[in-house]
Amino acid sequence: MQPISSVKGKAYPLGLKNVDTDIIIPAVWLKTISRSGLGKGAFQTLRGVAGNVFDDPAYAGAPILIAGDNFGCGSSREHAAWAMADLGISAVIAPSFSDIFSGNAFKNGLLAIVLPQDAIDRLMEVAKTDDIHIDLETQTVTTPFQDRFAFEIDPFRKHCLINGVDEIGLTLKSSDAISAYENKISASQPWLSPNQA
Amino acid sequence: MMSTPQTLYQKIWNAHVVEQRDDGTCLIFIDRHLVHEVTSPQAFEGLRVAGRRVRRPDLTLAVPDHNLPTTARLDANGNDIPIADPESAQQLEALERNAPEFGIAYIDATDVKQGIVHVVGPEQGFSLPGTTIVCGDSHTACHGGLGALAFGIGTSEVEHVLATQTLQLSQSKSMEVRVEGELGPGVSAKDVVLHITGVLGASGGTGHVIEYTGSVIRALSIEGRLTISNMAIEHGARAGLVAPDDVTFAYLKGRPMAPKGDDWDAAVAYWRSLATDAGATYDKVATINAADIAPSVTWGTSPEDVLPITGVVPDPSTFADPSKQEAAKKSLEYMGLTPGTPMTDISVENIFIGSCTNSRIEDLRAAAAVLKGRKKADNIKWAIVVPGSGLVKQMAEAEGLDRIFTDAGLEWREPGCSACLGMNPDKVPAGERCASTSNRNFVGRQGPGARTHLVSPAMAAAAAVTGKLTDVRTLMD
Numbered sequence A: 001m002q003p004i005s006s007v008k009g010k011a012y013p014l015g016l017k018n019v020d021t022d023i024i025i026p027a028v029w030l031k032t033i034s035r036s037g038l039g040k041g042a043f044q045t046l047r048g049v050a051g052n053v054f055d056d057p058a059y060a061g062a063p064i065l066i067a068g069d070n071f072g073c074g075s076s077r078e079h080a081a082w083a084m085a086d087l088g089i090s091a092v093i094a095p096s097f098s099d100i101f102s103g104n105a106f107k108n109g110l111l112a113i114v115l116p117q118d119a120i121d122r123l124m125e126v127a128k129t130d131d132i133h134i135d136l137e138t139q140t141v142t143t144p145f146q147d148r149f150a151f152e153i154d155p156f157r158k159h160c161l162i163n164g165v166d167e168i169g170l171t172l173k174s175s176d177a178i179s180a181y182e183n184k185i186s187a188s189q190p191w192l193s194p195n196q197a
Numbered sequence B: 001m002m003s004t005p006q007t008l009y010q011k012i013w014n015a016h017v018v019e020q021r022d023d024g025t026c027l028i029f030i031d032r033h034l035v036h037e038v039t040s041p042q043a044f045e046g047l048r049v050a051g052r053r054v055r056r057p058d059l060t061l062a063v064p065d066h067n068l069p070t071t072a073r074l075d076a077n078g079n080d081i082p083i084a085d086p087e088s089a090q091q092l093e094a095l096e097r098n099a100p101e102f103g104i105a106y107i108d109a110t111d112v113k114q115g116i117v118h119v120v121g122p123e124q125g126f127s128l129p130g131t132t133i134v135c136g137d138s139h140t141a142c143h144g145g146l147g148a149l150a151f152g153i154g155t156s157e158v159e160h161v162l163a164t165q166t167l168q169l170s171q172s173k174s175m176e177v178r179v180e181g182e183l184g185p186g187v188s189a190k191d192v193v194l195h196i197t198g199v200l201g202a203s204g205g206t207g208h209v210i211e212y213t214g215s216v217i218r219a220l221s222i223e224g225r226l227t228i229s230n231m232a233i234e235h236g237a238r239a240g241l242v243a244p245d246d247v248t249f250a251y252l253k254g255r256p257m258a259p260k261g262d263d264w265d266a267a268v269a270y271w272r273s274l275a276t277d278a279g280a281t282y283d284k285v286a287t288i289n290a291a292d293i294a295p296s297v298t299w300g301t302s303p304e305d306v307l308p309i310t311g312v313v314p315d316p317s318t319f320a321d322p323s324k325q326e327a328a329k330k331s332l333e334y335m336g337l338t339p340g341t342p343m344t345d346i347s348v349e350n351i352f353i354g355s356c357t358n359s360r361i362e363d364l365r366a367a368a369a370v371l372k373g374r375k376k377a378d379n380i381k382w383a384i385v386v387p388g389s390g391l392v393k394q395m396a397e398a399e400g401l402d403r404i405f406t407d408a409g410l411e412w413r414e415p416g417c418s419a420c421l422g423m424n425p426d427k428v429p430a431g432e433r434c435a436s437t438s439n440r441n442f443v444g445r446q447g448p449g450a451r452t453h454l455v456s457p458a459m460a461a462a463a464a465v466t467g468k469l470t471d472v473r474t475l476m477d
Ligand code: SF4
Pocket: B065, B066, B116, B117, B118, B137, B139, B355, B356, B357, B416, B417, B418, B420, B421, B438, B439
């Protein structure tokens, strides 16, 4: 994972609630066996509509997306995070995220920033004309107009994002603890080992 | 010493902590990992690139489901019929190659045990109460119907579990959804969970693990409990749970991969100890009265857009929340519906009975009970029944259900995800409506431009008979 500590630039003012994973990347795009190239299918259904923010030249290449409540609800497809990254998005700001999406975003170095609805409303306004700045180190979102919104992030996730930590590598350092757990369980609950059908 | 009373969720969580970090995040051991073809290729690729192996192939089971066409898989000579879509074929082949390469048991598309992962796991006794179960699929919550802590994960986490048999997780909050009373005639588990989703909203359970309790849940079969827990994710929950009881044990006993003999007795004793203790508290509680639940149907493009079948298409301007007004307007436009239209006036052209929500034997029986001796309406262009697994198919055929369906003019298919999502040839044409027993009515979910109305199997059967969304109670004697 690439380290990430701040994102600055234009933002797509989408604002929509319940943006589900079928909106982010429709199922026909899930047949790939690689992680790249999904940007072409990103937000396909929304892009079909005239006047959508993704095809508005004013926001071309924006690294930030602003959305409504419950962003990324629906399926567990990590393709949603891959597609957004492929489109050039590095951060999403919304009042809430589905649990699975925020996990997937984190694993791909995509920031999922939670801010209250009034902050979202303000940022939607600002995004029409100006850049937005997200700083992970200080946990703030700022604008050129003195707006300053603080956000929460799990300290472990923050550490991994800023340092670009390989989580599997990190967990593998706990191999002994995992083995000890396995040994304990195979003694106390031997029936947990599945019969091979 | 008296220990603090605990919920079912806390007990399962505590039993799986390998390590706890200072910030409270835990390394959680995963007892069962189900793998399908869509969300795994990049994970296996990641292992290969890093030179890592699968830590516990014995706890991992692979089965193809999402991409498989539901038409015949073998020709008259018993040879595999090739899959027409090259991308689907490539994804299926990747799983077929990756499973043996990493030593994982694989159920082939032509094996009678093949089916939708969430049907296969419980059916084989691979999924057990009190275990942690993951799969790269959000409806993994389904297995919570057996009392397992089961949740969907993304591909990076699939890779993490393959490599370490653990996940780094923070504990979710707990929520109780209590459904008390007695269900009326024609009201099924699907109606219960649609109603719950309507009441809680699509994000009502976000950040929580929900335990479904109350007399209605206790009275449900395992099939019904799996249906409810399956849709926990549709009200935002990380996972759903139903405490294991005698119904659960009777369902699991003798399943091929379940414990046997003395092991079985030890397992049951342990499972009994998992029920939420008296005096334990949840972070949030919602109570639902069974008498309020009618046969239900969705009108929009979020599973929270639920109405009793006796309702009318809502007027977006009557919603309190302005962002919901906007969303509802868009939904109605997509769905081609006008406010004030009675739901029972809406005609449908397609019927889909299947998916991991409603493709088990009990679901097929419920649909067959309505269709028996009846025919589909003339305006129904496409109506398919897709059993959840080869074993469900076999059982249904032994009971003669397949004949009831085909006599009524419905197609009887091979197991798979089918028209639940637009990844295989089973799709609903753009602009057409489908009464579907699946779990998501998202824009484009059943195919680009498809209009989905989520219903129970009995309600889907009723719609097949009349060609409109229909109150199944009017067809019952
Ligand atoms: S049936 Fe539908 S919801 Fe279930 S696993 Fe398949 S695609 Fe997912």
